[in-house]
Amino acid sequence: MGYELNITRQENWFDEDDSQQISLDEWMQILSNDKEMRLDGFAEATTTNGDTISVESEGLSVWTKYSGNGLNGNYAWFDYRRGNIICKNPDDEIIGKMLDIAERLNAKVQGDEGEIYERSADNKISYRYIDEDDNNQTSTKKPWWKFWQ
Numbered sequence: 158m159g160y161e162l163n164i165t166r167q168e169n170w171f172d173e174d175d176s177q178q179i180s181l182d183e184w185m186q187i188l189s190n191d192k193e194m195r196l197d198g199f200a201e202a203t204t205t206n207g208d209t210i211s212v213e214s215e216g217l218s219v220w221t222k223y224s225g226n227g228l229n230g231n232y233a234w235f236d237y238r239r240g241n242i243i244c245k246n247p248d249d250e251i252i253g254k255m256l257d258i259a260e261r262l263n264a265k266v267q268g269d270e271g272e273i274y275e276r277s278a279d280n281k282i283s284y285r286y287i288d289e290d291d292n293n294q295t296s297t298k299k300p301w302w303k304f305w306q
Contacts, residue, residue, distance in 0.1 A: 162274065164242035164255055166264045169271060178240020179262055184216050187261060193222040193254075200234055214238070220254050249282045256282075 163170035166177040188196045199213045216237025220226070223233035225248075233251045235258075236243045242258065244251055255266045256276050266274040272284040 159246040161243050161245050161269055162247050162252065162255060163267050164259045164262060164264050165240070165267055166262070167240070170241050170267045175240060179237075179242065179264060180240070181216055181237055183262060184237045184242060187258060188216075188218055191258075193220055194218050194235070195221050200232070202230060216242075220251070223254070224250060252282050253280075 164179070166179060167174065168177075185196070188194050196216070196218045198215060198217055199211060200217055200219075201209055201211045203209055214236050218235050220233035220235060225231045226233065233247070233254065234244065235255075242255075242262075244255060247255065252266065252274055253276065256274065258264075259266050268274065268284065270286075272286050274282060274284045277283055
């Protein structure tokens with residue numbers, strides 16, 4: 158299990174209304190025009206006890222210019238699922254790439270808890286929650302999954 162961030166056009170990444178979803182064709186177009194991305198369609202990883210885990214997904218790709226690419230079996234995987242592009246446990250470098258892709262798709266980057274990720278004028282990554290009254294609230298606290306950072 159891990160924390161996922163979603164590139165989405167929907168109000169919330171989990172909405173079932175498919176009218177705002179990113180299509181697989183749109184995602185494939187992004188991949189074909191981005192020399193830093195490679196469409197693999199599958200991923201494999203070895204667990205600590207030596208087992209191999211494989212995942213297949215038509216839109217599964219890897220960001221090849223990620224600074225951690227291949228280190229300790231680490232890759233920046235971007236997976237197309239349910240009209241969203243999803244990355245699991247991304248660091249700020251991967252979130253930056255997600256923001257670049259979201260801009261090209263006229264979309265946003267949203268976390269599991271609904272927070273919206275943005276890049277400031279000085280290129281720092283931040284996030285904000287939108288309260289029930291639709292007033293934007295910039296957060297200074299870290300999401301629960303970043304408690305160790």
